[in-house]
Structures are given as C-alpha cells and as structure tokens.
Amino acid sequence: NAGVTQTPKFQVLKTGQSMTLQCAQDMNHNSMYWYRQDPGMGLRLIYYSASEGTTDKGEVPNGYNVSRLNKREFSLRLESAAPSQTSVYFCASSEAAANYGYTFGSGTRLTVV
Amino acid sequence: GQQLNQSPQSMFIQEGEDVSMNCTSSSIFNTWLWYKQDPGEGPVLLIALYKAGELTSNGRLTAQFGITRKDSFLNISASIPSDVGIYFCAGHSNYQLIWGAGTKLIIKP
Numbered sequence: 001n002a003g004v005t006q007t008p009k010f011q012v013l014k015t016g017q018s019m020t021l022q023c024a025q026d027m028n029h030n031s032m033y034w035y036r037q038d039p040g041m042g043l044r045l046i047y048y049s050a051s052e053g054t055t056d057k058g059e060v061p062n063g064y065n066v067s068r069l070n071k072r073e074f075s076l077r078l079e080s081a082a083p084s085q086t087s088v089y090f091c092a093s094s095e096a097a098a099n100y101g102y103t104f105g106s107g108t109r110l111t112v113v
Numbered sequence: 114g115q116q117l118n119q120s121p122q123s124m125f126i127q128e129g130e131d132v133s134m135n136c137t138s139s140s141i142f143n144t145w146l147w148y149k150q151d152p153g154e155g156p157v158l159l160i161a162l163y164k165a166g167e168l169t170s171n172g173r174l175t176a177q178f179g180i181t182r183k184d185s186f187l188n189i190s191a192s193i194p195s196d197v198g199i200y201f202c203a204g205h206s207n208y209q210l211i212w213g214a215g216t217k218l219i220i221k222p
Contacts, residue, residue, distance in 0.1 A: 004155070042117065042201060042212030043156070058209065090155050100144055100205055104155025 002026050006091050006105035013081040013112045021076040021108050023091030031097045032074035034066060036087040043090065049074055050097040081112045119202050119213030126192055127221055134200060134216040135186040142204030145178050145185035150199045160187070194220055
C-alpha cells in the first residue's frame with residue numbers, strides 16, 4: 001500500500017541549478033497538490049491539479065512549474081533554484097478537489113546553497 | 114490572504130494529561146480539519162468537521178467546529194507518548210486548504 005510516493009527524499013542544489021521533484025499516487029485519485037513547509041509556518045500550496053490535464057497556481061507559485069503527466073504522476077520543477085526555496089516539499093492527493101481527505105507523501109527535503 | 118491562528122505554538126505536558134489546542138480565523142470556513150505530522154512524515158488526517166457546532170471524536174481525540182465557523186478546537190484526553198508530534202488545523206475554502214502554523218506536542222519524561 002504505497003499511497004503517495006515522492007522522490008528524492010533529500011536533495012542539495014547550488015543556486016541556479018534546476019531539478020524536478022517527482023510524485024506518484026496509486027489510489028486512482030483525481031486531484032494532486034504540491035505544498036512547501038517552512039519552520040514555524042503551515043503548509044503553503046504551490047500548485048495543484050484538480051484533474052488530469054489541468055493545473056492551477058496556489059498561494060506561492062513563483063519560481064516553480066508543474067506537470068500533470070498522467071493521472072498518477074504530478075511533478076514539480078525548479079528551473080533556477082534560489083536559497084529561498086530551501087524547504088520541505090510535500091505532494092498530496094485526494095479523490096477530488098472538494099474532497100478533504102488528502103493523503104500526503106513523506107516529503108522531499110531540499111537545501112539550496 | 115486568509116490566515117489561521119493556531120495556538121499554542123508548543124505544549125510540554127506530562128503523560129496522562131489532557132491537551133487542548135485551537136484555531137481561529139478572520140474568515141468563515143466550510144470545513145475544519147485536524148492533521149497530525151510525525152517527524153520525517155507527511156501530515157495524516159485525524160478528524161474532519163463539516164457543520165457549524167459539530168462535535169466529533171476519534172478515540173481519545175475530540176474536535177469541534179465553532180458556531181461562528183471561524184474557529185475550531187482539538188482535545189486529546191489522557192495523552193500517551195505516541196501523541197507527540199505536530200498538530201495542524203486546516204480550513205477549507207474555494208477548493209483550497211488554508212493551514213495553521215501547527216502546535217508541537219512534547220511529553221515530558
């Protein structure tokens with residue numbers, strides 16, 4: 001019972017480098033989300049995909065791009081990493097955008113130096 | 114944007130004590146949710162509240178959706194060591210979840 005799988009678990013980038021965070025879910029959920037979590041703050045939504053083929057900006061989309069590759073996979077790309085993007089990134093999924101039972105992955109801890 | 118004020122930020126309690134934490138907002142929410150996050154893991158849903166005034170229990174956990182729809186509280190009775198972690202409230206509005214900053218629960222040895 002994998003649920004939501006995120007890779008990698010840890011990553012260190014130099015300023016200006018690019019990378020893609022991968023997320024896959026095996027629960028046949030329609031909606032997927034990318035959040036970032038910073039110390040002392042709640043989770044902040046970066047982008048979400050209400051259904052396959054659609055993506056929308058969340059609260060903090062600047063510096064990020066996403067791709068809903070298929071129903072299972074939703075990737076997050078940093079084109080030119082900045083130290084301000086040092087954070088823990090969580091992917092989540094739910095049956096539908098209005099469904100509140102989000103299932104989260106274990107997170108990717110990203111450090112940009 | 115919308116914000117949730119969650120308090121306290123952290124709690125140091127003895128095993129067996131009851132715990133209470135709350136969230137308030139300047140905005141009305143249609144749904145209140147309580148999540149728990151263990152170290153190195155993503156949040157896990159504990160309780161979902163869908164109606165103003167609703168009181169819902171999940172084992173030793175009890176949560177209430179405030180009558181004004183702008184607040185919610187979570188109580189944990191007779192705390193045990195596995196209750197340690199960070200508890201988050203979240204309010205649902207316009208197909209997005211707005212999160213509190215979390216309450217870190219620490220049990221004194």
